[in-house]
Amino acid sequence: MRSTHLLAAAIAGTVLATAACGSAPAADPAAPAGPDTKITWQTTGGDATEQEKQAFQEPFTARTGANFENVTSLNYISQLITMVEARQTIWDVVHTGSYLVKQYCGTLFEPIDLSRVPAAEQVPEGTTTECSVPATKYAAGFAYDASVYQGDVPTSIGDFFDTARFPGKRVVFAGSPKGIIEAALVADGVAPDQLYPLDVDRALAKLGTIKSDIIFAPSFTALQQNLVNKQATMTVTLSGRLGIIRDSGSDLQPVWDFTSWDFDAFVVPKGSPNAAAAKEAVEFGLEPEQLVRYAELSGLTPVRGDIDPNGVRFSESGKLFNPFLDGDRGDVVLQDPEYWAEHYAEVAEKWTAWQVG
Template sequence: MTACGAGGDSGDSGTGEQKLTWASTGGQFQEDEKKALQEPFTAQTGTQFTNVTPAEIAQVRTMVKAGKTIWDLANMSWIYAGAYCGELFEKLDDPGLDRSKFPPGTTGDCFVPTYRYANIFSYNADLFPGEKPTKIEDFFDVKRFPGKRIVYDYPKAGLLEAALVADGVPPEKVYPIDLERALKKIDTIKSSMVFAPSYGAIQQQLVDRQASMVLTVTARSIVSAQTGANLVPVWDFNTTDIGALVIPKGTPNKQLAQEMLVFVTEPAQATAYAKLTGTAPARSEVDVTSIGYTEQQKAFNAFLPDRGRLVEQDKQWWIDNTDAVVKRWTAWKVG
């Protein structure tokens, strides 16, 4: 692949140098993006990257409304790209982004996955020296397994689906989500719930042994274990999801940004990124067992064999219902 072109369409700054501005979450996550994704693209094409943080939807709205889009790629939820496709985000039309190469249900007009992860149920083994949790129902059983349950304060973090399955709904019938039934189930442990404002807060509370159980994303599970939390994953039921790089509407460098997306999802880069982060490659043909994960990364990887029941979060359902779910979630928490 060669990223080439002329003028603004190729990210040419006027000096013959191609440039892309990349917005992401900062920290180690963005450093891994630089190493596994950006540096190889620079070596191959000469494209230089400007990295900014954080990648927030409010900033995209402001740029697009003003007609001054300065971000070319943003690592943010595909929900925004799905809900505001063609309005705040560019539709992807590069033929190199062949959607048949990705797992069913993981693509949209304005997004393709750049990696896959899971919302993983784990427990702190230090706090359960006797009987161990073994199924999703145990997350909701504070009598047999006491202690705080910590989750990210956002309803799409896997808790609603987990509550329904724990309440007897077959995984394949979780969608469309029965929100009131899910909240009723979570009500049974609401006094033991901790709603963390950030993934960093989740990690700190786990390391400090302030929570006995957690439902959080792959990478944060791994980092928490690496920094001292004695976490053990429960491979019974977990939801899977995707990370995505999206292209804000109005970038003058759309074609170059799409070429970068093609590059990011190719097996070599996808494998390098997965090896750094412990996440899984997005494209179906990459064998996850060949990645070369560390033992700790393997321990929290939901895409390896024999990892229980997995349900991909329904992209269209979340795109259509997120605003209403967040409103109801907020009211429920304070009610």
């Protein structure tokens, strides 16, 4: 508990010091985007930052003159909670996941005027909130190493759990239960349209039947290396990662039986110093031209129903593992954002305890 308090204090000190330094006049939260605007944009870092700069920020600068400062924080929700509670928010746009938007809309994130966002009418029911419209979607896909399994190959999610017929290690990301819990339940006989509320104990019991054959990767980089080095020969992981892994040297092939999908969104934090300009930037980013460009750069798929993903210039590996393109892709089911917003913490706690138990 003491270490948690120390972390919070350290974050608070950083936020307050950052807010206090410099002599520039305070930004006007109600001012529209213009040449004097600097929007602070929180991203996941690495290639994602460059992709967001090219697809969203640089075109917005060309249109309005507004500039951007990009920041990356691994513990961004904890940091944002501290900012909002201290009324010292220094970020303007945050890139986050579906269940976090649902969980914190109205407390950490600002409401938006959905009537100003045409994209809101083009996304699946249940994916918008008062604070957000989804931007891109991705999936938890099942894939296997085709250089290992030949002739008799996996064709269903149940084959992930059949180590007698398909021996070898399976690798999953240890850090999140999303996707793997759904896969385990469908493999155990739950109908894809009857998944929620999730029977987590049943899913863990199913996973327990192959626990000795599962590698729990601490990061997506480690998961990738397990497959490239053939320490593992199957995985259920993010569809975008599967393409990267294939391009890195693993002969992965998708199994189109059951796939669950999720989405992300760009939101404006409570107390944003440039709230009006930030909302303009988010609205701009949800326009088709920007979303298509981002999809081409990132491999993610626009959520908007009026954008045909088959017309996006994905890489060949990106196309191979994309469950949203034309063709028989089996059952593709949304990971219920309402369920995960309410239950993520408890499911994650069970998932982690089960791994080490």
